[in-house]
Amino acid sequence: MKKLLLPLLFVLLTPSLLAQDFNAGEHYDVVSSGVSTPKQVMEFFSYFCPHCYNFEPIAQQLKTTLPADVSFKRAPVSFLGRDMGPELQRAYALAVALNVEHSITPALFARIHTERKAPANRADVRALFAEHGVAPDMFNSRIDSMPVLAEVAGYDSIREKLNITSVPTFVVNGKYVIKIGALKSQQQFNDLVSYLLNLDAQESGNATN
Structure with a gap:
């Protein structure tokens, strides 16, 4: 977990009135040369993580600002909760498959x-x-089903690929990891996500000019 996150949970809910300049290494890290298609924001989280619980309103507010062509996905990690970490990974995958994640997650x-x-x-x-x-x-017929196990394997695979070791961690376009500790407001968080969603297109345009 990033240092200083807990105090920031309060100020992140306060709008920022200033335009932001974002820099690699300061506000985000580049962890992959690839980029997801279509555009995507992914949150790595654990139900056992108190910071993830406290970050819920911030993540939910972010979702309301994302363009229609951007998906918001979550990947539960297994390294918290001991034996129940993997169990709740399966629970999340099952909840998504049954279209009850919206009620199971807050519960x-x-x-x-x-x-x-x-x-x-x-x-x-x-x-x-x-x-x-x-x-x-x-529940019994689906919790150990191949589709659920495949989803869990996918969570673990992308976490290992991106070397995610703490939660909550937000990854934009499968390439940019947000440095939460560098942010000071909800608006700055939203603006950084928007910036990163369009960063590859901006760089491609600059390269052709």
Whole structure:
């Protein structure tokens, strides 16, 4: 987790009135020579991460500002939560597949960080899904299915490729990792994402001039 993040969680919600200049190494790192198509913002997170929980309103506000041609995706990591880390990776993949992620994610965050009753086993996760309309038989038949396991393998593969070691971490276009500790407002965060989404096109245009 980036230093100084917790104090910034408050000021990040305050609009910035100043135009921003963004620099590699200061506001973001370049971690890949490739770029995702179509445009994409990906958040690496863990349900067990208190900073990810606190960052939720910031991430949700960012989503409302993204253009229609930009997707917002999440990749849960397995390195927090001990044995339940991989279990909640599967839970997230299943929630997306069943189109209940919008209710499961806030419920899991609240269960862990507000109620202090983190799921201790698969039965606890199954019970939470049941509370949000997923029948236990459906949960049991899908949680170890090949599509869910393939999604989890994808999360791990891209995390390893980009060497993601802390959460929350935001990666733009599969290439740029945002340095959260360098940001001072929600607006600056939004502006940096917008800048990075268009950076490759800007550089291509400059190269041809």
